[in-house]
Amino acid sequence: MPETPTPKRPRDDEPPPLSLIAVLLRLGIIGLVSLLVTAAFLYAGGWLSPDRLTPVKVVDRFEQVDGISAGFRRNHAKGLCFAGVFQSNGQGLRVSRASVFDMGEVPVVGRFALAGGQPYLPDTPQMVRSMAVRFMPADGEDWRTGMNDIPVFPVSTPEAFYEQLAVFAPDPATGKPDPARMADFFARHPESAHAIELIKARAVSSGFHNDTFNSLDAFRFVDAEGKSVAVRWSMVPDAPFEAAAAAPGADKNYLFEDLIARIGQQPVQFHLVVTIGQPGDPTNDATVAWPPERERIDVGTLSIHAVEGEDVGACRDVNFDPLVLPAGIEPSDDPLLSARSAVYSRSFWRRAGESKDPSAVTTPAADKGA
Amino acid sequence: MAAAHRFPAFSRFLHWLMAVLVLAMLFIGAGMTASIGDYHWLLTIHRPLGLAILILVAIRLINRLLNPPPPLPAAMPGWQRFAAKASHWLLYILMFALPIVGWAMLSAGPYPVVVWGSFVLPPILPQDAMLFATLRELHRILAYLLFLTFLAHLGAALLHALIFRDSVFQSMASWRATPPWR
Numbered sequence: 083m084p085e086t087p088t089p090k091r092p093r094d095d096e097p098p099p100l101s102l103i104a105v106l107l108r109l110g111i112i113g114l115v116s117l118l119v120t121a122a123f124l125y126a127g128g129w130l131s132p133d134r135l136t137p138v139k140v141v142d143r144f145e146q147v148d149g150i151s152a153g154f155r156r157n158h159a160k161g162l163c164f165a166g167v168f169q170s171n172g173q174g175l176r177v178s179r180a181s182v183f184d185m186g187e188v189p190v191v192g193r194f195a196l197a198g199g200q201p202y203l204p205d206t207p208q209m210v211r212s213m214a215v216r217f218m219p220a221d222g223e224d225w226r227t228g229m230n231d232i233p234v235f236p237v238s239t240p241e242a243f244y245e246q247l248a249v250f251a252p253d254p255a256t257g258k259p260d261p262a263r264m265a266d267f268f269a270r271h272p273e274s275a276h277a278i279e280l281i282k283a284r285a286v287s288s289g290f291h292n293d294t295f296n297s298l299d300a301f302r303f304v305d306a307e308g309k310s311v312a313v314r315w316s317m318v319p320d321a322p323f324e325a326a327a328a329a330p331g332a333d334k335n336y337l338f339e340d341l342i343a344r345i346g347q348q349p350v351q352f353h354l355v356v357t358i359g360q361p362g363d364p365t366n367d368a369t370v371a372w373p374p375e376r377e378r379i380d381v382g383t384l385s386i387h388a389v390e391g392e393d394v395g396a397c398r399d400v401n402f403d404p405l406v407l408p409a410g411i412e413p414s415d416d417p418l419l420s421a422r423s424a425v426y427s428r429s430f431w432r433r434a435g436e437s438k439d440p441s442a443v444t445t446p447a448a449d450k451g452a
Numbered sequence: 453m454a455a456a457h458r459f460p461a462f463s464r465f466l467h468w469l470m471a472v473l474v475l476a477m478l479f480i481g482a483g484m485t486a487s488i489g490d491y492h493w494l495l496t497i498h499r500p501l502g503l504a505i506l507i508l509v510a511i512r513l514i515n516r517l518l519n520p521p522p523p524l525p526a527a528m529p530g531w532q533r534f535a536a537k538a539s540h541w542l543l544y545i546l547m548f549a550l551p552i553v554g555w556a557m558l559s560a561g562p563y564p565v566v567v568w569g570s571f572v573l574p575p576i577l578p579q580d581a582m583l584f585a586t587l588r589e590l591h592r593i594l595a596y597l598l599f600l601t602f603l604a605h606l607g608a609a610l611l612h613a614l615i616f617r618d619s620v621f622q623s624m625a626s627w628r629a630t631p632p633w634r
Contacts, residue, residue: 097617108614116607123599126479128486136486181570222572224564240488399562399581405492406563409570417489424484424491430561435585 137428140244140421144429147251148199153438156429158212158228160203160442161195162338163395164345166386168217168354174381177311177358178303180410182217182225183381190384191216193397194290194341197230201442204334207286207326211337213295213317213352214402215384223408226400228422229295229317233284234277235368240421242271277369285325290341291350292321299404299422300365300414303356312359312414314372317384320351338443342389346446349387353380365414391441398438401430457619458626460519466512467624470505474547477501478599485592499554500567506551513544525618536620539604546598552576553594557587 100108121130128134144156151159168190174183182188196203197210210230217225237243249267253260268275287293295317304310333339344350358377364370392398405413405423413419459467480501484494524533558565559575560583566572577583613621 100615105615112607112610112614115610116603119606120603123479123482126486127482134486135488137488137491138486140488221570222564222574223566223570399579401561401563403563413492420490420492421488423495424488427491431585431588434581435589 135241135244137421137424140240140247140425141429141432143244143247144199147247151199151201152436153433154201154442155195155199155433157199158193158195158197158214159199159201160338161193161201161212161392161397162341162441162443162445163390163392163397164192164194164386165388165390165396166190166192166349166384168215168382168384170382171380173379174303174354174356175305176379177305177313177356178410179306180225180303180408181219181221181223182408183410184219188217188219190218191396191400192386193392193395193400193402194338194389196337204330205337206330207328210281211290211293211295213290213293214397214400215317216397216400216402219408224406225408225411226402226404226406227297227315228402228404229297229315231284231287231293231295232281232298233296234280234371235298235418236277236281237271237274237418238367238369239417242274243418243421246271246274273367273369280371285323287319288324288326288340289337289344291344292319292323294318295352297404298368299416299419300359300363300368301407301419302365302412302414304410304412310412312363312365313356314359315354315356317352318355320353335443342445345386345389349385351386352384354382354384355380366416368416368418389445391444393438393441393444395441398441399434401426403427403430457522458623459521463512463515463519463521464624466508466515470508470512470547473501473505473508474598475602477505477550478595478602481595499565502551502554503567503573505547506555509544509547522619522623525620528618528620536608539601539608542601543598543605546594546601550591550594550598553587553591557584557591560584560587 124130128136141156148156148159155161166189168182168188170183170185170188172183172185174180192213192215195212195214196205197212203209210232212228212230214228215226219225237246246267249263250259252258268278297315300312300314302310303313330336331340341350356379357372358379359365359372360376363372363376390396403423403426405419407413458464477498480494480498484491484498487494524536528536555565555573556577559577560580562575562579564572565575609621609624612618613625
């Protein structure tokens, strides 16, 4: 038996009462914790940093510059769907374990397009052309890539891209970009000034069928042993190069109409050519070309056997997100890649929920069906 | 006696594991929507984490049915009992709904539902752009709802711990059999 009396202890579920000050203090702690968690969540979601560059801002700027064409892509809005087959020759397996490079055929859906957010502009020779491809191997490992017919990309960072969208937009007063703003931009971005010179100096082909389309961004191929190399890739046409006429054709869709007519006669073919980077070749700067002597591997043939207007084609509702990649192909440290993925996703969400206008370019089959 | 006032050890383990995963997921999701440079690596975590949460919440539901939670304190007012039960079931519903809506949304996209490397989940919906847009919006709204429900859950837990000082907070938080004041 204890000699000293134990202090009076409260019963279970009846802790000692709190003073009013203690209650208020504790309520304050609870409020503070809730507030901090909420603030952290708002910070993560960008609500507390209005200056942060977000995907929404980039898509909004496209809409400010080009207007909104409901249902259309915010960039590369004018386009044509195609269907085809990628015949892999197995050579890609030397550098990547992606199943798309196993020898054999992979069905493909793709899209030819013109850069810019306005789907009804007439075709001109100098407009940047693009080819987007979705490889659909049977194992469900999609590979999507969007390529342009320019040798390098005009900017190296998402921030510069965002700025450049506004700088190169036509001034409403003159209909042309403001030369002073352009000069200022190029002074701060010499890499862009150089890249634009290369882009302007490119040889422009007469059509989509004899054009070369480049990934521009670098990626990494990973082989079966886990060895990783930096790569860029291109779709190189079978058709010989023929220079574009100086003036656009009579039809406002003449580039697309020419392609529709050609594919109506016979399949148009491209080779997927992978350029292997060497240590030191920049992977984080799409404004810089790699030396021309780099090893190039022809990994297979893309045969395009059908084209369809976007109103009936399978490409309209595909987001050609460049980071939809199979195992064996990985992003490089190019900051444009994550930005493209984020912005394309936001743009896709917006246009997916909009009612769809008819395609800017239609194919004969669609005309008959209408 | 004391053991009856605590959740079973496996229940507590699942609760705290999922607390960390779900909270991380809410922040990753919010971060993705507002990120340019961090978008891709956040997305590569978002999908496997979502699948992990879906599997864990299924295990947790089965565990809850097999090992029911301890009774709420006898003195707890009726409205508090209702709020506790309703918010818990709402948390369960949202922990199921968010990953499933995410999976369905990617299916309708159509995006390959890449979990990791070449592990790709099959689509659970056919391609439908308008449906994608609706489900994407639903994913966003449910995520906000989950954050608010989590906030209410956290606030209520702290009220029990610091103000009411009943057995509720200790039933999940304590690793000791007896609360310290007993």
